[in-house]
Amino acid sequence: DGRDGENGKPGEPGQRESRAPKVTVGLTSRASAANVPIRFNKPFYNEQRHYDDTSGKFRCVYPGVYFFTYHLTIYPKDTRVSLYRNGKAVMFTYDQFQENNLDQASGSIILRLEARDEVYLQVYGEEEHGEIYADNTNDSTFSGFLLYSDDPASSQRS
Amino acid sequence: DGRDGENGKPGEPGQRESRAPKVTVGLTSRASAANVPIRFNKPFYNEQRHYDDTSGKFRCVYPGVYFFTYHLTIYPKDTRVSLYRNGKAVMFTYDQFQENNLDQASGSIILRLEARDEVYLQVYGEEEHGEIYADNTNDSTFSGFLLYSDDPASSQRS
Amino acid sequence: DGRDGENGKPGEPGQRESRAPKVTVGLTSRASAANVPIRFNKPFYNEQRHYDDTSGKFRCVYPGVYFFTYHLTIYPKDTRVSLYRNGKAVMFTYDQFQENNLDQASGSIILRLEARDEVYLQVYGEEEHGEIYADNTNDSTFSGFLLYSDDPASSQRS
Numbered sequence A, B, C: 001d002g003r004d005g006e007n008g009k010p011g012e013p014g015q016r017e018s019r020a021p022k023v024t025v026g027l028t029s030r031a032s033a034a035n036v037p038i039r040f041n042k043p044f045y046n047e048q049r050h051y052d053d054t055s056g057k058f059r060c061v062y063p064g065v066y067f068f069t070y071h072l073t074i075y076p077k078d079t080r081v082s083l084y085r086n087g088k089a090v091m092f093t094y095d096q097f098q099e100n101n102l103d104q105a106s107g108s109i110i111l112r113l114e115a116r117d118e119v120y121l122q123v124y125g126e127e128e129h130g131e132i133y134a135d136n137t138n139d140s141t142f143s144g145f146l147l148y149s150d151d152p153a154s155s156q157r158s
């Protein structure tokens, strides 16, 4: 009889997958419609296209724990914004505007997402409390990235 | 003699550990006491319980390099807040309040922590310079997560 | 014939490399010069020295996808700041100042960097629109860290 084969090589070290979701998108102009997702249609980074600038939603493909952060320009009125997950407001940011005093407001959150969960920003309440401002020298942005994947195959190379 | 057996298959790729510390907590109401940690008792994500809402402190279990970020609502007075590590103020955030102009202030920091190190936010100085505001449509939050573990076994599955 | 060998052992767990770039730096005093990088010369964390406080620039050694965030104190005038990559303004933050109402402004961005790419903050436009404030109880900071390395060997141990 021949000898037994050698044991297989150890697996590859775990690697962060370049396909892992990560996105920063910004506004190209004012957004003021209440009760619909804010559409950030200026991509700073959106290679994997997990953010859909038509719907204004980040859509989870790989379940896991994500970090989101947003930075908003407050002008020319007060702003009330909420970060939503699947139609439910999860986090709230409010900032008041006074004449000649444009402001910046921001928020961050860690969330566990299941596949197909949607995360987005939305002005809530009356439309008059909801303008997010941006122009070509003043950004308002929404960013997110995967911190830890529940599914190794999705965030690790095989 | 027969042929040698085939080599075994490569092992499974390594995986990031879901137990790695990560937390976002918020305020449920105003916090104004000076010189004690601010107790964020509204958990957005605190599965591993590394943040203790009784003491108001994030406690390091796995040594490594961490990222922390906080977003605070400034109302109805000026706010002076510091991020502390083990009783020492490390980073300072100050924002002034003016009538009818509620503001948002924020900070971020990368820190190397040893096991049992404690990180928390605290109003410093006189109490009259220290209210952090929150209500049910206006959050003030504190988040943190492990960037790189010093101890592979603690942040990776075996 | 010999039997096939056993499958190999699972690979080593994936590990984040402690050398992976990560930095938080702050200002020690006011910075107001326009059109030169802001020099953050108060290191909160800069072990790998990827941020050079002489040039004021973060220099990419390991190509990959990075997260940057900054938090700026707005006082005593309006501030216009941009995050630059290699001489090109990528993201803009503007905040107006009013008497007795010191403010905070912030921004975040995810960027893919190639080796030798430089990232930094700079006041743009006229110098009178550009002071970033800091003193010993009020920080202005710039942070960045590697999210995903293009080159596994640089962010993972073998």
Ligand SMILES: [Ca+2]
Residues within 6 Å of the ligand: A101, A102, A103, A104, C074, C095, C096, C097, C098, C103
């Ligand atoms: Ca302002």
Ligand SMILES: [Ca+2]
Residues within 6 Å of the ligand: A074, A095, A096, A097, A098, A103, B101, B102, B103, B104
């Ligand atoms: Ca305001």
Ligand SMILES: [Ca+2]
Residues within 6 Å of the ligand: B074, B095, B096, B097, B098, B103, C101, C102, C103, C104
């Ligand atoms: Ca203010």
